[in-house]
Amino acid sequence: MNGKRKGILFILLSAIGFFAYKMNGKVKKLKNVYDDCIAFTGKKITYDNEIFTGESMAVIFSGVEIDLTNALLQDEVNILDIHCEFSGVSIKVPKDWDIVLEGNSNKSEIEDKTSHLNDFVNNPKLIIKYNLSYSGVEIKN
Structure with a gap:
């Protein structure tokens, strides 16, 4: 390898190291705020006849699938708090x-594909609080 290629390789590896260092610090901060922090991976969360009392999670450079179709709500109103970046x-x-749905999105989309067949007067309520950056969230039945 000549000197120019070594220099480019050094700069590239330094940038990757700096990015990893910054992301590690961000993940540590988010772990102090949210119940679950999912970074650089995929995760499937299923509530199968389990009581859902609410949850908060941060998702960074990841994909998450949450299945609440068989969940039982503890209270009439429960909150799912989601922070997403590039996820x-x-x-x-x-x-x-x-x-x-309550929240903010920056160059992101949240899509509610649920069927609204009932008037929801006495039905259980799930409030999804979100903070999205370059992410997508889809809610469906």
Whole structure:
């Protein structure tokens, strides 16, 4: 390898190391705020006849699938708090749940594909609070 290639390789590896260092610090900060922190991986979370009491998670450079179709809500109103950066999240919910979306998105999309067949007056309510950057969230039945 000549000197110019070694220099380029050194700069490239230094940039990768700096990025890894910064991301590690960010993940540590998010772990102090959220119940679960998912970074650089994929994860499937399923509540199968389990009680869902609410959850908060940070998702960074990852993909997450949350299946709540067989979940039981502890209270009439429960909160799912999601922070996403460069990620994708898919959430499956029962048809009789009322879904309420609250949050901010930066160059991101949150899509509610649930069927709104009932008036949701006495149905269980799931509030999804979100903070998205370059991410996508899909809610479906």
